[in-house]
Amino acid sequence: MQRIASQAYRLPQNQKLLLQECQIRYGILRRATFNSTMQNIDTLINARWVIPIEPDGVTLEHHSVAVHDGKIVELLASTDAAKRYRAAETIHLAQHAVIPGLINAHTHVAMSLFRGLADDLLLMDWLQKHIWPAEAKWVNPDFVRDGTELAMAEMLKSGVSCFNDMYFFPDVTARAAQDAGMRACVGLIMIDFPSAWAQNNDEYFRKGLKLHDELRNSDLVSTAFAPHAPYTVSDAPLEKIRTYADELDIPIHMHVHETAHEVEGSLKQYGKRPLARLADLGLLTPRLLAVHMTQLLADEIATLAKAGVNVLHCPSSNLKIASGFCPVHTLAQAGVNVAIGTDGAASNNNLDMLEETHIAALLAKGVSHDATAVPARLALRMATLNGAKALGLDTRVGSLTAGKAADITAIDLSDISSQPVFDAISQIIYSVSRDQVSDVWVNGKRLLASRRLTTLDESALWAKAQEWRSKIKT
């Protein structure tokens, strides 16, 4: 049912035009009358504001999202929805904005157990003296399971429905996501060093392919190759990954141009910048999800745009580690698909995509010296549809579109700190805090219901975090 019937309540002229575009695009005309037969559906969400993301810039007032069998059936005016649908469950969100579930496009979820373990250090001190020793000591399947669950609790409570991960034991992360009902893309990690997960490139590769095969039919968890970074993965495994990524039709998720140090190292070792090396290896394609990208020359931006490479922007992490500034505004203007990620909690130190998107919107203006850069509606698009596009999931999620999966987040704008509401999108990007997220659905399943997690046990997770804290701290 590709259908949206819309009633615009005092919308400005440009939004009315966008609504018309939306109606035309989906072959829709508003109907004055409805069939007398009501349609049975699972869930009807009535909201003060519905922001579908696609078409761009539209805010529908007093609209409803009809959901059945895990999918969005229709967006329509709530007055019409009451006549058309008989829902098993009707949710009234009288002061809420409903948006597509946020997509955390880059993270290392299990590292939530290292949150705040070490801060305010130079990158190499932080890695060599704190993170790597802690990882060598603690990372195992239990750690990854508990860390993933802790992170999912935090992410769901801040409106995230889907995350793109890179870490050891991706099989454990995948199972945890499936068990919690959360959407994820798990990285089939590759690094030229042994770990508790695999001893060498061959084992990383073999285990990765096995996991990909196991998840082939999952409608919740997908996979990406995840070569860690140009400076930690040599040419041979990268070439193999490129070949297999094409064959399996999955993305390649990689830290690229994170720091000036990385670029200098590549010039010394390979005589070329990392992006040039990846180009020579045939990796600059729409499959590539290049994370961080704080060191970019003008011609590199043009190359990225031409090649269709996706950039995963992690503003908090880049600031905290003082890696540099990703030129988000220039990338977006060049047509590069930019999505937003929190990075891991060890270098952020939270997984709050609302705050991350807020910071991304602010920082883009500061860095480009242009207050019109990354306006609120583009920031929200980066945190939803652009993330889906990067992961190759934009036909399934990323916007509130009939036929897509019902991955939906509701944000309560009635909080005193959000008054007055002149523009719901502005509020979401610039004013709200994560506690205003009331509900999250994934595949139509309500994983957060009025701020209560339905598939994860908060007190059990809390207790486990205390146990890990005691162990790690000693």
Add this chain to the structure above:
Amino acid sequence: MQRIASQAYRLPQNQKLLLQECQIRYGILRRATFNSTMQNIDTLINARWVIPIEPDGVTLEHHSVAVHDGKIVELLASTDAAKRYRAAETIHLAQHAVIPGLINAHTHVAMSLFRGLADDLLLMDWLQKHIWPAEAKWVNPDFVRDGTELAMAEMLKSGVSCFNDMYFFPDVTARAAQDAGMRACVGLIMIDFPSAWAQNNDEYFRKGLKLHDELRNSDLVSTAFAPHAPYTVSDAPLEKIRTYADELDIPIHMHVHETAHEVEGSLKQYGKRPLARLADLGLLTPRLLAVHMTQLLADEIATLAKAGVNVLHCPSSNLKIASGFCPVHTLAQAGVNVAIGTDGAASNNNLDMLEETHIAALLAKGVSHDATAVPARLALRMATLNGAKALGLDTRVGSLTAGKAADITAIDLSDISSQPVFDAISQIIYSVSRDQVSDVWVNGKRLLASRRLTTLDESALWAKAQEWRSKIKT
């Protein structure tokens, strides 16, 4: 009672040394026994963590703050406090960190009613086409009263106990703060243009002095001269302000070097940069609170440090309006007192000092290319004691010190999104969100009690915000 008795629970060695320093500084030795007579006090706050800010970097575990007659009587181990004090009210904050109330060092509170009215615009478009017309139409005593109350509700709920304001009708803001029991410094605004508050420099001055006189004996609301900016206030009123500020012993609160445009304009009009002009006018003293300061040369930073000028840093606003970057790390290293402000909600768009301090800590690292810049404990100091120092209130507030006013904020770190807690200060700066603020006391009065405002009526404020929205939007 200048006394702190401390019991360190598994504190690292450097914190133990700091504790000893703290004990020595205040002439304290831990006592094994206590008097059998219990002392009656108003309030005893037992907390998991107490972060006094002074001495620097100390986190006391399982400590209590004893409060009587609006003042802090003592900080001591909770086990000792139970033996020493009989409190009319005892508050158990088993999973909370207790800090000095946050000080929002620069804002325009009444502008909260313009939150999100216009975003993502060039500064002059935003001011000339949106903010100034809206101000000309709407700013009156009712607007300022309602906007101030809305802002105070938001600030208290995010841990702020004191704000430094600059706006029209400062008398109304002062009364609203007194009525709500919130600490404030109101700016005696001066601008070379007429407004609803005053028609000319003389009237601004006369009304300002009258208000200063009325507030002379207030222990809650103080005053500062508030010449708007170098480009909007001419030499004569600035000279008069300098003379009177010395005589009345109050600060001078002013936007300075906010944008490159401002500096260029000054060079054209006066043949010198704004700071040079202010120096010639004798304004570069410890009284000056210079807001924004995104355009600074190395010699200007040295001058500021030598003169003892305070810098009020507003990172969100500077980013959102693309004004430039305040060199916070360099300023702090030079010994300049840097405090943090949210600016008004029209250009932020919230008054969340926790988020603002988080962004300040992150941005300082990015801008200075140094991940060790503005570590968490310095960021927290900027948001508390440095604000108090700028306002000339550091003998009264800004740290949890016996004899100071009981301006205290409690933050609940039990939230699942704050686990695990390796370091309470790191959590407060990098991880928490404002909803974790549970309590705020000002002068010992509990203005926020378990997230409930005790002196402001949230539903009435909400209704008023809706009324203003309807009026302003039409």
